[in-house]
Amino acid sequence: MSEPSVAPGPFDPPGVPWQPVSPRLTTARLVSAALTLVVPLAAGVVLAVLTEVTWLWALPAAVLAVGVWVVVVVPRQVRALGYAERDDDLLVRRGVLFRSIVVVPYGRMQFVDVQAGPLDRKLGIAKVQLHTASPTSDAVIPGLPPEEASRLRDRLAARGEAQLAGL
Amino acid sequence: MSQPAHEDLVWSRVHPVTPAVKGWKVLVVLLFIVGQQVTSNVREAQDVVDSLGWMPLVGAILGITLIGFVYSYLAWRMTRYAVDAEAVYLQTGVLFRQQRSARLDRVQAIDVVQPVLARILGLAELKLEVAGGADSAVHLAFLKEDGAQRLRNELLARAAGVSFGTEENPEAPAAPENEVLAVTPGRLVGSLVRSGSMIAGVVVVIGLVVTAVAAGSASVIVGALPVMLGVGAMLWTRFAGEFNFRAAQSPDGIRLRHGLLESRAQTVPPGRVQAVELTQGPLWRRKDWWRVQINVAGYGVTDQATESVLLPVGDRDEALLALWLVLPDLGTEDARGLLDEALAGSGQERGFVTSPRRARWLDPWSFRRTGYALTERALLARTGRFVRRLVVVPHARTQSVGLNQGPLQRRLGLCSFALHSTPGPVTPTVPHLDREVAGVLLLEQAARARTARASAGPERWMLELRDQADAARAQAAREAGVPLEAVPRVAAHQEPSYQEPSRQEPIHQEPTGPAQQAPAHQGPARPEQVPPS
Numbered sequence: 001m002s003e004p005s006v007a008p009g010p011f012d013p014p015g016v017p018w019q020p021v022s023p024r025l026t027t028a029r030l031v032s033a034a035l036t037l038v039v040p041l042a043a044g045v046v047l048a049v050l051t052e053v054t055w056l057w058a059l060p061a062a063v064l065a066v067g068v069w070v071v072v073v074v075p076r077q078v079r080a081l082g083y084a085e086r087d088d089d090l091l092v093r094r095g096v097l098f099r100s101i102v103v104v105p106y107g108r109m110q111f112v113d114v115q116a117g118p119l120d121r122k123l124g125i126a127k128v129q130l131h132t133a134s135p136t137s138d139a140v141i142p143g144l145p146p147e148e149a150s151r152l153r154d155r156l157a158a159r160g161e162a163q164l165a166g167l
Numbered sequence: 168m169s170q171p172a173h174e175d176l177v178w179s180r181v182h183p184v185t186p187a188v189k190g191w192k193v194l195v196v197l198l199f200i201v202g203q204q205v206t207s208n209v210r211e212a213q214d215v216v217d218s219l220g221w222m223p224l225v226g227a228i229l230g231i232t233l234i235g236f237v238y239s240y241l242a243w244r245m246t247r248y249a250v251d252a253e254a255v256y257l258q259t260g261v262l263f264r265q266q267r268s269a270r271l272d273r274v275q276a277i278d279v280v281q282p283v284l285a286r287i288l289g290l291a292e293l294k295l296e297v298a299g300g301a302d303s304a305v306h307l308a309f310l311k312e313d314g315a316q317r318l319r320n321e322l323l324a325r326a327a328g329v330s331f332g333t334e335e336n337p338e339a340p341a342a343p344e345n346e347v348l349a350v351t352p353g354r355l356v357g358s359l360v361r362s363g364s365m366i367a368g369v370v371v372v373i374g375l376v377v378t379a380v381a382a383g384s385a386s387v388i389v390g391a392l393p394v395m396l397g398v399g400a401m402l403w404t405r406f407a408g409e410f411n412f413r414a415a416q417s418p419d420g421i422r423l424r425h426g427l428l429e430s431r432a433q434t435v436p437p438g439r440v441q442a443v444e445l446t447q448g449p450l451w452r453r454k455d456w457w458r459v460q461i462n463v464a465g466y467g468v469t470d471q472a473t474e475s476v477l478l479p480v481g482d483r484d485e486a487l488l489a490l491w492l493v494l495p496d497l498g499t500e501d502a503r504g505l506l507d508e509a510l511a512g513s514g515q516e517r518g519f520v521t522s523p524r525r526a527r528w529l530d531p532w533s534f535r536r537t538g539y540a541l542t543e544r545a546l547l548a549r550t551g552r553f554v555r556r557l558v559v560v561p562h563a564r565t566q567s568v569g570l571n572q573g574p575l576q577r578r579l580g581l582c583s584f585a586l587h588s589t590p591g592p593v594t595p596t597v598p599h600l601d602r603e604v605a606g607v608l609l610l611e612q613a614a615r616a617r618t619a620r621a622s623a624g625p626e627r628w629m630l631e632l633r634d635q636a637d638a639a640r641a642q643a644a645r646e647a648g649v650p651l652e653a654v655p656r657v658a659a660h661q662e663p664s665y666q667e668p669s670r671q672e673p674i675h676q677e678p679t680g681p682a683q684q685a686p687a688h689q690g691p692a693r694p695e696q697v698p699p700s
Contacts, residue, residue, distance in 0.1 A: 010570050010582050010606030089613050099577070102569035102587075103613040133298060133464055134566035134587035136594070163617075 011093050011101050018082040018093075024123045025143025026078045031119060033070045037063055083141045088163070090130065090156065092139045104139045107163035108132045112153050116146065128152050176249035176256060185246075185309045186239035188284050193235025197228060248307055250318070252325060255295060257305050269297045269305045271326040275439050275465040276420075278474065279315050279432040286430060291315040295322070296465030298589065304465060316341070323419040323434060344417035348489060350479055355409055358458075358480035359402050361450035363554075368398035408473035414489065421492050423477070433474060439463055440493040441564045442586075443477065444593040445486050445510065447555040457486035457510070461493065462591030475592050483510065494561060498543030505540060509547045509557045512536075519549065520608075525579050526599040539584070539597045539608070544619070546586065546612065548597045558595040560586050562619035568612045570605055584608055 012018075044060035076096045084091040093101040109130055116126040126149035130139040144152065205212040216224065241261045249256045254268045278294040285291060285308075292308035293315045310318065320341045329340070359365060371394055379387045410427035420436040441462040451457070459478040466474050478489040487506055499505055508517040513536040515521055521538030522530065530537060533552035540547045546565075548558040567587045576582060582605035586595040600608070 010602045010609060011572070013606060013610055088617050095572075098571065098573050100569060100571045101609065102567055103609060104567040105613055105617045107617060108566050132566040132587065133589045135590055136585070136587045137567040138569075139567065 011099055013091075016084045016086065016091060018084050018091075021078065021081045021083075021141065021143035022125050022145055023075075023078065024125050025081070026075045028119055028123050028125060028143070029074045029078065030071065033067070033074065037067050037070075041067070078143065081141070081143065085152075085155070090139065092130075092141055102137060102139050104130055104132060104137060105163070106156065106159040109156060109160040112156050112160075114149050114153050116149075128156075130156065176251060178247040178249045178258075180247050181243065181307060182290055182309050182311055182314075183243070184288060184290060186236060186243045188288065188290065188309060189242075190232070190236035190239040191284065193238075194228070194232045197231055201228070250321065250325075255305055255307075255322065257307065267305060269295050271322060273297050274322070274326050274436070276433060276435045276463050277319050277322055278434070279319055281312070281426075281430045283428045285309050286428075293318055296463070298464035319434065323436070326436065327419055342417040342419040344415040344422055346413055346415045347492065348412075348414040348478060348481065348485055350409070350412040350481065352410060354480055355406060355412070357454075358451065358456060359406055361448065361454075361456075362402070362405075363448050364398050364401050366448075366450065368395065368402075371395070371398070404473075405479070409476060409479035412476075412479050414478065414492065416492055421477075425473070425476075425479075431474065435461075435463055435493075438563075440477075441591070442558060442560045442588040442593040442595055443490055443493055444559075444595075445490065445557045447510075449553055451480075452555075455483050456480050457483060459486050459489045460592045462588050462593045464589040466591060483507075490559065494545060494559060497545055497559075502542075505542070505547070506557075509540065509549050510555065512549075513552070520600070520604060522581070522599040523601045526581055528579060529575060529581070530599055534599065537598060539600075541615075546595070548586075548595050550596075550598070558593055560588060560595050562612075562615040564588065565612065565616035565619075568609055568616070570609050572602070582606070586612070 041060050041063045044056070044063055048056040048060065073096065077094070080096050080099070081094045082092075088107075089103050089105045091101060091103050093099070110133055111131050113129040113131065114126055115129070120126060124145060125143045126146050127140065127142040128144055128149050129141070130137065132139075141152070238261070242259070245261050245264070246257070246259045248258070252271075254270045256266065256268045258264065258266050274295055275298050276296040278296070280292045280294055281290070282292075289312045290309035291312045292306060293310055294307075295305040297303050297305070307315075307318070323342065324340065371391065375388050375391050379385055407427040407429075408431075409425050412423070412425040415422040415424075417434075420434045420439070423431075423433040423435070425431055441464060443462075444460045445457045446460070447455075447457050457478070458476070458480055460475050461477045463475065477493065478486060481489065487503070490506070497505070505517050508519065512519070513521070513533075515538075517540065519538045519540045521536070522534040524534070526534040526537070533550065536552050536555075537550050539549065544563075545559050545561045548556075548560070550556045550558075565586055566589065569585045569587065571583045571585065572581070576599065580602050581599045582602040583596060583598040584600055584605050585597075588595060
């Protein structure tokens with residue numbers, strides 16, 4: 001499918017150098033999706049084989065369809081993820097079908113989280129999350145290499161401190 | 168926090184009657200649970216009573232209640248608080264000790280709450296909201312009523328940087344206040360009768376009666392009783408919470424008082440209101456009534472929305488006056504005209520940017536009304552034709568901004584714009600804008616939020632204001648060639664940058680009713696009852 005997103009639009013402000021996230025995030029997401037899907041798939045197959053009711057095959061088929069959908073969508077989602085550090089704010093965008101972009105001025109940042117689960121650590125990625133006083137800000141950058149994550153964290157913290165102003 | 172021990176702090180206990188007041192909670196909860204069990208299984212309860220007799224049951228309830236009281240007593244023994252120039256300190260906990268300090272320059276609001284029992288006994292709870300998310304407030308319960316008031320004055324004075332404890336001002340002065348808005352019980356009832364939950368309730372009742380008649384049995388109605396009770400409870404909560412609502416203006420913030428059984432006196436210091444929303448349901452339109460709600464960091468995370476209400480119901484003038492209380496300067500020449508347009512208008516008048524015509528596929532009803540307008544200081548988001556809504560967010564209070572786009576919006580070249588505010592009832596969004604317009608708005612609004620913040624006032628606003636007021640007074644005295652004492656002091660009000668009188672444009676033009684004494688005519692300046700220096 002061709003993406004019309006190459007045309008400059010609200011999600012591609014002029015002069016913004018977007019940084020992609022690591023493609024290893026695709027692997028991480030596919031693995032965790034596979035782990036969650038394999039149990040219902042197996043259960044559906046076992047049920048269909050044991051009961052020998054033909055229409056029960058619809059269940060594993062549906063799970064499989066979801067799996068195929070995930071395989072198609074996840075790489076595109078990961079490619080769509082991006083962030084940009086500008087002089088005064090951080091931009092994060094994501095989404096293929098439902099797209100969103102958020103702009104967080106550094107001065108509004110309350111704290112920064114860096115998280116990495118076991119799978120993430122194995123694959124060498126981490127998640128950076130910016131928190132403002134608003135829970136809806138939702139500035140999450142998953143799939144960063146750990147050194148980039150800590151660099152971003154320190155940079156954000158430094159910039160936030162320089163521009164910080166109450167609530 | 169790993170602060171050094173505050174040896175010089177003067178610790179005090181909360182009122183000794185506290186355990187007696189709090190201990191009853193255990194009994195109430197217990198009776199509630201027992202009552203619920205009994206009503207759901209009457210027969211089993213009867214069997215239990217028959218086999219055991221009444222005595223063990225009553226004994227058990229008494230025993231648990233006693234434990235409740237003993238625990239409350241221990242909790243009281245272990246609770247102490249202290250105040251110094253920087254913060255409020257609170258130590259609590261019987262088994263798990265907790266020390267909490269709340270910095271005064273971070274206080275978002277101070278409430279004096281009186282539940283029924285405490286009110287009868289002349290006690291009150293002091294609640295300091297700090298913006299630390301859920302359950303970050305500091306509760307001092309219970310204090311004597313006048314003690315709570317005094318402590319509140321002291322905390323507000325300290326938060327503002329007003330000096331006291333000198334010979335002239337041994338005690339923190341209570342800031343003078345000026346009642347601006349009041350809601351009569353009649354109007355509150357009227358507003359509830361015309362409210363959304365009432366409409367829903369009536370629709371349900373009509374539907375039930377029709378089905379009952381059609382089915383020829385009354386059992387449908389019995390089945391729907393919980394729904395009716397729910398609606399009733401909701402209406403009652405609003406009535407009891409918003410009863411006798413009064414709003415006053417004072418140099419240390421907005422004062423809100425309300426409550427039928429549990430009374431609440433809130434003080435929100437200037438600049439702590441993050442967003443304001445004015446709403447009007449369909450049945451309020453003929454009366455031109457509006458409801459005003461606010462986002463204050465720390466409020467509205469845990470409790471019902473009663474504390475986030477700036478005005479439960481009021482006509483347009485009152486609602487705009489309420490808005491003016493929290494945002495004295497919208498940063499525009501003709502604030503009233505803009506707001507009239509924002510409340511009831513539609514289309515591109517007065518600088519409003521609305522959804523393009525193609526948005527009618529997604530929002531056929533109100534696409535002409537959905538839109539935003541910008542002033543120097545705030546963004547106005549106008550939505551809804553059935554339920555009219557206006558959200559005002561000062562640029563200086565914008566946390567972050569974002570855009571969202573679904574597949575249909577993308578096909579139509581539309582985008583939804585969202586401003587992120589602190590948690591609360593107000594969520595500022597402008598749906599279905601033209602995508603180019605939204606893209607420009609996104610970056611511009613982020614820049615505006617930043618620059619507005621750079622020039623926003625200091626945390627200890629009163630110091631700054633006093634300096635400004637003193638300087639202005641001295642200059643006036645020099646110009647008039649009179650001694651300084653001849654020039655009356657004027658109160659510093661709200662954020663310092665809002666002081667420029669040439670810009671000040673009262674939203675309110677023809678105040679009526681309880682707003683008669685509104686200071687809107689003379690702008691924010693008015694005499695302050697400060698002892699002459």
